[in-house]
Amino acid sequence: MPFFISAVRRGIPGCLAGAVLMSCAISQQQEVELGATTAAEVSAQLPLIKDAAVVSYINTLGTQLAQATDTRDLDWTFTVVDSREVNAFALPGGWVYVNRGLIERATDMSELAGVIAHEIGHVTLRHSVQQLQQAQGANAGLVVLCTMTKVCESGVSQAAINVGGSALFAKFSRTDEAEADAEAVATTVKAGITPRGIPAMFRLLLSERQSNPSALDAFFASHPLEESRITATEALIAKYQAAQLNRLTKDTQAFQTFRRRLLALPPSPATKAP
Numbered sequence: 001m002p003f004f005i006s007a008v009r010r011g012i013p014g015c016l017a018g019a020v021l022m023s024c025a026i027s028q029q030q031e032v033e034l035g036a037t038t039a040a041e042v043s044a045q046l047p048l049i050k051d052a053a054v055v056s057y058i059n060t061l062g063t064q065l066a067q068a069t070d071t072r073d074l075d076w077t078f079t080v081v082d083s084r085e086v087n088a089f090a091l092p093g094g095w096v097y098v099n100r101g102l103i104e105r106a107t108d109m110s111e112l113a114g115v116i117a118h119e120i121g122h123v124t125l126r127h128s129v130q131q132l133q134q135a136q137g138a139n140a141g142l143v144v145l146c147t148m149t150k151v152c153e154s155g156v157s158q159a160a161i162n163v164g165g166s167a168l169f170a171k172f173s174r175t176d177e178a179e180a181d182a183e184a185v186a187t188t189v190k191a192g193i194t195p196r197g198i199p200a201m202f203r204l205l206l207s208e209r210q211s212n213p214s215a216l217d218a219f220f221a222s223h224p225l226e227e228s229r230i231t232a233t234e235a236l237i238a239k240y241q242a243a244q245l246n247r248l249t250k251d252t253q254a255f256q257t258f259r260r261r262l263l264a265l266p267p268s269p270a271t272k273a274p
């Protein structure tokens, strides 16, 4: 049995027994178990950066953001994936992953914070869990599989996760993206960080797509990004008073030290084609 389906069947037994899942609410405990199982699989299949200073910084920044918005007291874990591709993704229950390639492209702390806050938003809004809850009967396992990975496109029997991370948690709707963006704006402000890094990062990624499209395939596959997301985010930011925004943090020494440390690490392993 493919890994994810067996994991889901173990994790949510009551749901799969019924013909219709609409009424099957996935508890927080089940959500965390699903996330933990999937996180173990991610650890086995993706190259993760173990450098203590890198792990410490990403968790300090991530926790600062999560604590500003999480009302469910989840146990958050933030991880840097050793991939030159640009990507970020989250698993249910509080596991957030950011590729080294995205961090190295960020120019200041607020740009990375915006991406992390967006992924936190997917978790706190339970976007993946909702997709699972809306699935029916035996298809539930496949929905999780397809939501989290691209194995549906490559054959369920070959549940290999793409090193670039494009495989994971790909299929959010534009509505989900807009909601996660709005969460990211609110969360960064609550955490004392300027939300202006969010549209700034979008602009950076859109302009890089022109010059180096393949490095961004994974990110754009999982996060539909158009000019409209930039204008929508800027409109949300414009609702805050300029004086308040100007008091928020844009960059820190700690971020620049962290970024330099990543740049100095050995090159990322070569990635498979998506």
Ligand SMILES: [Zn+2]
Residues within 6 Å of the ligand: 118, 122, 172, 176, 177, 180, 222, 223
């Ligand atoms: Zn997203």
